[in-house]
Amino acid sequence: MLTYTSTQVSPTLATRLRSMPKVEIHVHLEGAIDAQTVYSMAQRNQVTLPVASFEEWKSFYQFRDFPHFIEVYRAASQCMQTPEDFAEMAEQFLKNQSQQNIRYSEAYFSPALHHGKLSNDELLDALAVGAATGEDKYGSRVRFIADISREFSELQSQVLDFALKGQEKGIVIGFGIGGPETGYPPENYTETFAKARSQGLRVVAHAGETEGPPSIWGALNSLQAERIGHGVRCLEDAVLVETLRQKQTPLEVSPQSNYCLSIVSPDQPHPIRQMLDAGLYCTLNSDDPPMFSTDLNNEYLTLAGQEFSWEELWQLNLNTLEATFLGEGEKNLYRAEWQAFLQNL
Numbered sequence: 001m002l003t004y005t006s007t008q009v010s011p012t013l014a015t016r017l018r019s020m021p022k023v024e025i026h027v028h029l030e031g032a033i034d035a036q037t038v039y040s041m042a043q044r045n046q047v048t049l050p051v052a053s054f055e056e057w058k059s060f061y062q063f064r065d066f067p068h069f070i071e072v073y074r075a076a077s078q079c080m081q082t083p084e085d086f087a088e089m090a091e092q093f094l095k096n097q098s099q100q101n102i103r104y105s106e107a108y109f110s111p112a113l114h115h116g117k118l119s120n121d122e123l124l125d126a127l128a129v130g131a132a133t134g135e136d137k138y139g140s141r142v143r144f145i146a147d148i149s150r151e152f153s154e155l156q157s158q159v160l161d162f163a164l165k166g167q168e169k170g171i172v173i174g175f176g177i178g179g180p181e182t183g184y185p186p187e188n189y190t191e192t193f194a195k196a197r198s199q200g201l202r203v204v205a206h207a208g209e210t211e212g213p214p215s216i217w218g219a220l221n222s223l224q225a226e227r228i229g230h231g232v233r234c235l236e237d238a239v240l241v242e243t244l245r246q247k248q249t250p251l252e253v254s255p256q257s258n259y260c261l262s263i264v265s266p267d268q269p270h271p272i273r274q275m276l277d278a279g280l281y282c283t284l285n286s287d288d289p290p291m292f293s294t295d296l297n298n299e300y301l302t303l304a305g306q307e308f309s310w311e312e313l314w315q316l317n318l319n320t321l322e323a324t325f326l327g328e329g330e331k332n333l334y335r336a337e338w339q340a341f342l343q344n345l
């Protein structure tokens, strides 16, 4: 994939970025599973894929354009059927995260994509089993953010039920909205978000990616989102930038996703530089890694290739940790680990 690069990353910096402990707060479980695993699920669940072979599936999985991305996402989600599939997804996700030294993740999960397959209890128990096995084996943890798929807004109260049940079981920490932003403004979800907040769920919203500032204003004012997924188009509205700066609302920035989906032109540096210069609170994330041929390491390397210094990249890593929905006690454990890494450099 062609992405703007203005400088060569030194091997020392690349190694340091790979080995530093990290967290990730904007990554979709369904979008983080590799082509091979999804293909195996399709075979064992006898799901018909729009391809004739694994080779074709691998190339189908590669990003082409937005409609194709949606097609891949839907096809992949249909392959995920049984409790074993969902447990495997959570476990494999933690394996991949641990290989990048990602110690903790808050991963989006979209129950509407799996509507009618399993009960909420079955789905949540399967995710919990996979998450616990993965944590034991790989030492990396995950908590989920149940995400309303905007285009299935009729299912929003069912997604809330899922989130509340998951909160009781200790594996769901937050509530969000994702999916196509155009035609589905945040205001459509105001009541459901109010209920989620009143039950103690932390709330986030994808906004300011394919739509401009009104979508982010809606996420802030109607949904009272504590973090914004992407948010890069806030730069089009100076008053909004000032509001986000004053509130220090964390923005979940995913450069490679923005390049793939043409939110940012490949011949331009990513606007995260302007966002930081404006005093905004940015975090760094991979969104749907195998579908965008990326991972969190690669996101740090991308910015290193755009003249971000080690100190700036480390600060983004600290920002991401501080923006998690973990309690102070848990954050302190990670803060200590981060400091120990710095001292051993």
Ligand SMILES: [Zn+2]
Pocket: 026, 028, 178, 206, 229, 287
């Ligand atoms: Zn996303």
